[in-house]
Amino acid sequence: MSAAVVVGLALAGGLGSVARYVLDGWLTARRPGPFPLATLVINVLGSQLLGLLTGLVLFHGAGDGWRVVLGTGFCGGFTTFSTASWASVQLVRAGRRDLAALNVVGSLALTTLAAVLGLALAAL
Amino acid sequence: MHPGPRPPHLQPRALALVATGGVLGTLARYAVARLLPTPAGGLPAATLVTNLVGAFLLGLLLELLSQAGADAGRARQARLLLGTGLLGAFTTWSTLAVEVVLLGRDGRPGLGLTYGVVSVLSGLAAAAAGVLVAVRLRRS
Numbered sequence: 001m002s003a004a005v006v007v008g009l010a011l012a013g014g015l016g017s018v019a020r021y022v023l024d025g026w027l028t029a030r031r032p033g034p035f036p037l038a039t040l041v042i043n044v045l046g047s048q049l050l051g052l053l054t055g056l057v058l059f060h061g062a063g064d065g066w067r068v069v070l071g072t073g074f075c076g077g078f079t080t081f082s083t084a085s086w087a088s089v090q091l092v093r094a095g096r097r098d099l100a101a102l103n104v105v106g107s108l109a110l111t112t113l114a115a116v117l118g119l120a121l122a123a124l
Numbered sequence: 125m126h127p128g129p130r131p132p133h134l135q136p137r138a139l140a141l142v143a144t145g146g147v148l149g150t151l152a153r154y155a156v157a158r159l160l161p162t163p164a165g166g167l168p169a170a171t172l173v174t175n176l177v178g179a180f181l182l183g184l185l186l187e188l189l190s191q192a193g194a195d196a197g198r199a200r201q202a203r204l205l206l207g208t209g210l211l212g213a214f215t216t217w218s219t220l221a222v223e224v225v226l227l228g229r230d231g232r233p234g235l236g237l238t239y240g241v242v243s244v245l246s247g248l249a250a251a252a253a254g255v256l257v258a259v260r261l262r263r264s
Contacts, residue, residue, distance in 0.1 A: 009151075011129075013153075015143070016213065018143050022133050022139070023202075024133065026133065043221075046223035050222050050245060051221070066176075072157070076218060077212075077216075079173040079219075080211075080217060081220065082212060082215040083151040084247075085248055085251040086179065089183060089248060092252075104248060106220075108224075111221035112240065
């Protein structure tokens with residue numbers, strides 16, 4: 001992997017993280033509540049974008065450098081597993097096992113569906 | 125017209141901390157992925173290891189910070205740099221979701237489903253373990 005791709009990947013990861021932070025702050029201010037909706041929305045959007053990028057490489061022979069920069073970099077920095085896991089633990093601690101279960105199951109189901117949708121979009 | 129104070133998620137200093145952590149976390153995740161390449165049709169160990177280590181460390185960090193006091197000053201800067209930025213970017217959900225789908229596409233839907241379920245449940249356990257370690261450290 002060329003040095004330019006590694007630099008691009010790192011910068012895209014920083015940009016994805018900032019996009020996550022800003023969108024999280026914006027969504028949480030508009031839809032406050034115990035359920036970590038913002039993180040779920042972010043993970044669904046990022047999974048769909050990565051599905052689309054992966055499909056463009058698989059079905060249309062798009063360059064792998066782009067997948068690394070936009071996929072591993074931007075989508076990887078944008079989506080997060082640690083915050084989602086921590087949020088579920090906090091819900092359990094707050095006595096909201098129902099919301100924790102919804103977050104765990106809903107996150108896996110919706111992000112997988114979004115990734116399928118992204119791949120399908122690329123196959124069109 | 126006076127716009128009032130900026131909300132936290134639009135303060136330049138906060139954005140710079142998140143971006144810096146995000147660059148470092150992304151590079152660290154990429155390094156782990158290079159060290160642990162996924163065999164064709166096999167379990168994506170790099171993503172799993174990255175996500176579990178990150179979830180454990182985030183549980184530990186956020187619990188230690190919350191025990192230390194208010195989310196302000198140095199504590200808030202540490203949360204944005206190390207939590208939101210570094211660990212947020214080190215771990216990833218999009219790669220997990222796409223890997224689940226690709227395993228299914230490669231004729232291993234059972235492994236894909238197992239990988240997804242094991243990831244989210246062990247992620248929960250890892251974050252809880254981080255919190256518990258922080259609680260123990262506090263008591264000792």
